[in-house]
Amino acid sequence: MRAIGNFLWFILGGFLMGLAWWLVGVLALLTIVGIPWARAAFVIGQFSFLPFGKEAISRRELHQADDIGTGALGLIGNVIWFVCAGVWLAIGHVASAIACFITIIGIPFALQHLKLAGLALAPIGKTIVTCEVAAAARAANATATAAALRNGN
Incomplete structure (x- = not known):
């Protein structure tokens, strides 16, 4: 089912938004100081x-655990990203979502565009994983949080 969804997504608009992410990545690379944002744009473009x-x-x-992208520097990076590129990519995804919502078959694609629009606003500190890995990470976090609460931490 994933293969069919990805094929239809790619043909019916995912290709254009992926190219938009890559275009932003190339523009960020040209500035030299935008290399960290460019890397994020290329990764999310591939995801798109x-x-x-x-x-x-x-x-x-x-x-x-925290790293450089999930701490204070990541917040600053996300603010800069939002102002320079994030809002425009989010607008593109929202416009694509509206176009997809018009048809019944496009509703799953519209929902995916809305997820990508949210990601476009603050991509620093995020990573792309399979749904199974994400579920396992959430389960491990829930277990760790429950253990910490039981221990009074």
């Missing part, structure tokens, strides 16, 4: 080409 069966989650949630 074939999104079904994958999910974007916080690296903090995946590794149960």
Whole structure:
């Protein structure tokens, strides 16, 4: 089912939004200081080409530890991203979602566009994993949180 969804997604608009992400990545690369944002744009652009069966989650949630992208520098990076490119990519995904919502068969694609629009607003500190890995990370976090609550931490 994922293969069919990804094929239809790619043909019916995912290709264009993936190219938009890659265009933003190339523009960020040209500035040299935008290389960290370019890397994120290329990764999410690849995700935007074939999104079904994958999910974007916080690296903090995946590794149960902070890193440079999930802390204060990640917040600053996301603010800069939002102002320079995020809002425009989000608008593109929302416009694509509206176009998909018009047809009944396009509703799953519209929902995926809305997820990508949310990701477009703040991609720093996120990683793309399979849905199974995301579920396992959430289960591990729930177990760790429950253990910490039981121990009074």
